[in-house]
Each structure stands twice: as C-alpha cells, then as structure tokens.
Amino acid sequence: MQYREWRYPCQHPVDLATGSQRVQGLMVNVSQHGARIAGPLSTQTGDRLTVLLGPGCLPREAVVRWARGGTFGVNFARPLDARTIAVVRKTAGHRGFHGSAPVARARELR
Numbered sequence: 001m002q003y004r005e006w007r008y009p010c011q012h013p014v015d016l017a018t019g020s021q022r023v024q025g026l027m028v029n030v031s032q033h034g035a036r037i038a039g040p041l042s043t044q045t046g047d048r049l050t051v052l053l054g055p056g057c058l059p060r061e062a063v064v065r066w067a068r069g070g071t072f073g074v075n076f077a078r079p080l081d082a083r084t085i086a087v088v089r090k091t092a093g094h095r096g097f098h099g100s101a102p103v104a105r106a107r108e109l110r
Contacts, residue, residue, distance in 0.1 A: 012026070013026055048063055062076050
C-alpha cells in the first residue's frame, strides 16, 4: 500500500500555460507535491505545463498525471512550501489571483 499525501481543499484561480496556450483554471485541491485542477485545457498524461499561482508565488512547472472529465491532476517539479500552500488555501491574507475581495477582519464582522 502506498502512502497518499494529504490534499487540502481549495477554490484557487490559477493560470495555466503550455506551449503558446494560456488559460484560466481552478485549483480544487492542493498538496505539497501536486494538485487537482479544473479547466478548459486539453491535457493528456505526461503533458508538461506551468501553473501560475498568483502574486507573490513563483510559477510552478508540473507534469499531468491523470486527466478526465474536465479535471486533471498534476505533480509539481518542486514541492510547494508551507507559505505557498497557505496562500492557495486563502489562509495567508491573500487577495486572490484574479482580484477577489479582501478577507474581512474579525472586528469588522462584529
């Protein structure tokens, strides 16, 4: 039995680049070594692409490990650090890649 790395659920918009094609996608879960992404990109197992996570995050080279039904799984060439995972999960005060509204502070909610 192989150990399965914990996947954190998220709803993080990303840009995906492969060759001359660039499209928007939505990262629906993330781990240190990979992610599941939904988007209009036509991919096959073994395809290489760049995942642009947004401001303050380095672009990540990745390889498609599986693809079906408009979603695909990628394996990052270099593992994500804890800060990048926090940004993707919206726990680092990140505003989002495509200009989403900032998170309200606790005292503004009272």
